[in-house]
Amino acid sequence: MAKSMVLLMIMALSYFTTTANLQVKNIFLLAGQSNMSGLGGVVMNIWDGIVPLECSPNPAILKLDANLQWVExxxxxxADIDVNVTCGIGPGMPFANYLLNKTSCLGIVGLVPCAMAGNKISEWQKGTFLYNQLVTRATAAAVQECGVIRAMLWYQGESDTVRPSDANAYKGRMQNFFTDLRSDLGLPELLIIQVALASGLNYTETVREAQLNPDLPNVVTVDAKGLQLEKDNLHLTASSQVLLGQMMADAFL
Structure with a gap:
């Protein structure tokens, strides 16, 4: 009896995994630094545990976890990707929920979290750890022949506002990153929805200027300036992350 029960559990798990993989139709890459991984609701390295309605789980929203498996x-x-910080609310879940609410025929949405806190765009250049991880996870999500990568959501740049050399080099590095990624994924027209910074230090406007004028096709910029920040004046609040996710969904639609 015990062996039969274990066999049934294994079969059920295998069925769920296979069914989830077969259902993923619309894949979205999530990359950048802490405001993409999401620190909404995090104070003094503690997440308040509050999940806004717009971020609620939905059987039609899956994510590729750290083990490259599709899960709800x-x-x-x-939380299992950006493990060196305490993660909270980010733009990914409100983005996906808003898409499904607006487009009844969209089908299953697959999110591929790849963001890491505290990095510069130089750390996303071809050949770096973050770049290779992004390509690996994107490829793992797509090679199962069960979906199409629709877009990358990109929110990064605060770390490049500290030094003028980083800020001035931002545009060229951004263009190189986007171009190399499209080439390595075999998606030369991949839509990239990026965020113009809501916060930063001395050279924020230099980076924002590059983000608002990317001079590349199929790069759409959503401006986060003016969205409410946490008390650290760096990270978006949970309610701001909800708004940002919806803004990015509108940009995609």
Whole structure:
């Protein structure tokens, strides 16, 4: 009896995994630094545990976890990816929920979290750890022949506002990163929805100027300036992350 029960459990798990893989139709890559991994609701390295309605789990929203398996997506979305910080609410879940609410025929949404806190765009250049991880996870999500990568959501740049050399080099590095990624994924027209910074230090406007004028096709910029920040004046609040996710969904639609 015990062996039969174990066999049934294994078969059920295998069926769920296979069914989830077969259902993923619309894949979205989530990359950048802490405001993409999401620190909404995090104070003094503690997440308050509050999940806004717009970030609720939905059987039609899956995520590729750290083990490259499709699982039902829940907040904090990046908890098993950006493991060196305490993650909270980010834009990924409100983005996906808003898409499904607006487009009844969209089908299953697959989110691929890849963001890491505290990095510069130089750390996303071809050949770096973050770049290779992004390509690996994106490829793992797509090679199962069960879906199409629709877009990358990109929110990064605060770390490049500290020094003028980083800020001035941002545009060229951004263009190189986007171009190399499209080439390595075999998606020369991949839609990239990026965020113009809501916060930063001395050279924020230099980086924002590059983000608002990327000079590349199929790169759409959503401006986060003016969205409410946490008390650290760096990270978006949970309610701001909800708004940002919806803004990015509108940009995609």
């Amino acid at each position: 997506a829940t907040e904090p979305l990046h």
